[in-house]
Amino acid sequence: MTLAEKLVARAAGRDSVRPGEIVTCRVDLAMMHDSGGPRRVKPMLERLGVGVWDPAKVVVISDHYVPAVDAESAAILDLTRKWVQDAGIDAFHDMQGICHVVLPERGHLRPGLFVVGGDSHSTTGGAFGAFMIGIGSTEMAGVLATGEIWIRVPPTIRLGWLGRLGPGLSAKDMVLKMCGALGMSVGNYKALEYAGPAVAALDMTERMVLANMAAELGGKVGLIAPDETTLAYLRDAGAGPAEAGDWQTDPEAEIEATHDFDAGTLEPQVAAPHSPENAADVDAHAGVAIDQAYIGACTGAKLSDLHMAATVLRGRRVAPGVRLLVAPASTRTTQQAAADGTLAVLTEAGGILLPSGCGACAGLGAGVLAEGEVCISSTARNFQGRMGHAGSQVYLGSPYTVAAAAVAGRITDPRGMLTEQAA
Amino acid sequence: MSTETGHAWVYGDNVDTDVLAPGAYMKLPVEELAKHCLEAIDPGFAGAVRPGDVVVGGENFGMGSSREQAALALIELGVAAVVAKSFARIFYRNAMNLGLPVLVCAEIDGIARGDELRIDAQRGRVENLSQGSVLQCEPIPDHLLAMIADGGLLPHLEKKLAGGRA
Known part of the structure; x- marks a missing residue:
């Protein structure tokens, strides 16, 4: 199986899954911000007459309307703070930074997790070997009510990077190069997996750039198999026990397409x-x-x-x-x-x-x-x-x-x- | 689902969520936000679109943000369906979750702005009354058809939860 298939199979409680299948996954972690989060899901949960399925599995981060600049943004933040308290959610990071950066920084991510985020750049979590997808607010309300979500198992596209980046070049140049070469819908309904020596050489904050902008390539997820670099970051972040384990694509796994690039000849993009x-x-x-x-x-x-x-x-x-x-x-x-x-x-x-x-x-x-x-x-x-x-x-x-x-x-x-x- | 007809608003590839729901208006109620829907690429749209009209896009319609106001703004303006060659995955789910049918249709190139269309989401058909043609779209998966028939994810869940309690 591919890394993506292994991650989905685990969350679906299955031994294996195949691309195209529709499966229901148990959600390990749900992340929301102040724009698409409480202000939108609160009335939906009230309509359904239910609370949050498991407050310990929800992280809320205020980052869109911070700090408040007018009465409307202040009201959104006020609602966010009150709802988090009412819902019994302890993991609330208020004005501590942007959700995709704060989530791993505060140790919430680990390899193997199935995570939903109420923001399109939630693909960032894939840098840590988590299956993390972006969803909208109504979808989030469904997750908060049930702890589950349906997904179609994605085929995997491998984006391979050979060679080594020269001075003055970065992961942003790599991902913009891919956007230019492959377009913004190449990853639509698909799992993107970044691999190769130039990816392995990146530190975690740089790997996050590739995973983050999987969204710009249209990807459902942007995965990087965890390794010693991942585990060292997670130890520093206090993420709790984490293993790279079997969270990698098997050599014989079926890949839909491979696109290779050379970091050594890459120009600033x-x-x-x-x-x-x-x-x-x-x-x-x-x-x-x-x-x-x-x-x-x-x-x-x-x-x-x-x-x-x-x-x-x-x-x-x-x-x-x-x-x-x-x-x-x-x-x-x-x-x-x-x-x-x-x-x-x-x-x-x-x-x-x-x-x-x-x-x-x-x-x-x-x-x-x-x-x-x-x-x-x-x-x-x-x-x-x-x-x-x-x-x-x-x-x-x-x-x-x-x-x-x-x-x-x-x-x-x-x-x-x-x-x-x-x- | 609808037997009503509406007029086509035709756009190109990669219509993004920032033009559907511009960030500057995101903190306002959807009634206000909707007045600016597609403003950056078609300033006349929000004022002229009529209930039952259909938005037609090219590849990767709704790319970008997860903000479901992109779909909600279209619903607020009375848009009955979106037909496109392909959709960005989050927009696709958001629209269906909110009860807005979205149809994947390879053969939309012949649709002209203002054409009168009749959409049948259940059967995945677009009838172009202006041109006397019928376009066959990709079928919507059964579990999504059931959800749309209920009016979207929330009413669907309400029904399920009520069933569980009964």
Whole structure:
């Protein structure tokens, strides 16, 4: 069996499953945020007249409307806090960062789990060998009421990465390359599994970028088989006993398709408006003048991302007329970046710190764009109007590339600006 | 399911959830949010769409976020069904869960904006009255047809839970 099939079989209480079968799975963990969570599921559960099936298996994280900027967002957060208390949910991380980063940081994920998340980037959990899928709010209400969900067993597509990334390249370049080469629906109804030496060489925060943006490839899940790197992260996070065990695709398992890429020849990638699949080598967009550089979101503002930006920004200044906004992905990220000197590098270069949350990535918080403005962003999506006015333009790139554009005032290859690693 | 007819609103590939339910309006009630549905790519849509109309998309309709307001906004505006070559998986489930039939249909290229359509979700058929053609869609799995017949996941669960208590 593939890793995906093994994970689904376990959750369905079966010895084996085959792609295309519809099975009912027991949910080990359900994660919600303030936007799609309590404010939407509360009235649904009340209508059904039931409570949460198992409060110990539910994690709630406020990240979309934090901190409140008006009466509506304050009311959403107030409702979230009250509902969590009423429902008896202990695992509530309020304003601690973006759910996909906080969930593993606080030790909630382990290999083998079947997890649902009320957000499309829930695929991030696949980096830890968990079968984690994104679902909508009504679906979540069904899970909260019953502890179960139906799924169609997905076939697996293997995305293999050979070689080794060069300096100034990152997982974001890898995943944008795949978006450009394969398009945004290649993974629709399918399990994506990332493998190969260039994937094994990535640390967990970088692996999370690949799993996170499985969503941009259309995947149901974005899996990476757990290994010693995974287990070391989980030990540090206090995740409890975890084993890599048999959570890997068997050599003889049936794979629907394999796509191989070479990390050694990969160039920095930039995706033009309005889609991640408009990705191309940075040279294709070099010279495009920018108004804003944004380092933020679950996929683009973890500690490793801030380190990348710092290697470019050390001893440099943001170009006149350009603003660099940095929204660390979690409060823990901020603490670590403060302790190791990274934050000072970013702010001395002229970067402006924003709260930890989904923020401008989802068009919600500080840093949205005016008509005609151009932004380069380390986030996952550049759909039209997502980050502000429908007439704004968003390019996507790695934290290296975003930082280099902030310094140059225009999109440029970051490899000419690399300094020593910040930490 | 419906024997009513409606007019087609035709869009291309990769219609995303940010244009269906723009983030800036996500904290507002769905009645307000729906006024901005598809605004970025078709500013006239929300004001002109009529109950019973049908949205027609290309590949990967509803890609992006898990926000079910993307489907809810269409329901709020009275859209009777979405027909597309393929759907992003979360949108597909959200729409069905909310009782909005979504049909996967390979042959939609001939449908023109404004064509009069009649949708039969149970039989997976789209009748194009303007062009005198009938399109066959992929059949909806039985367990989803049962759910849509109940009006969506919540009424379906209500029925099941009531059955369990009876």
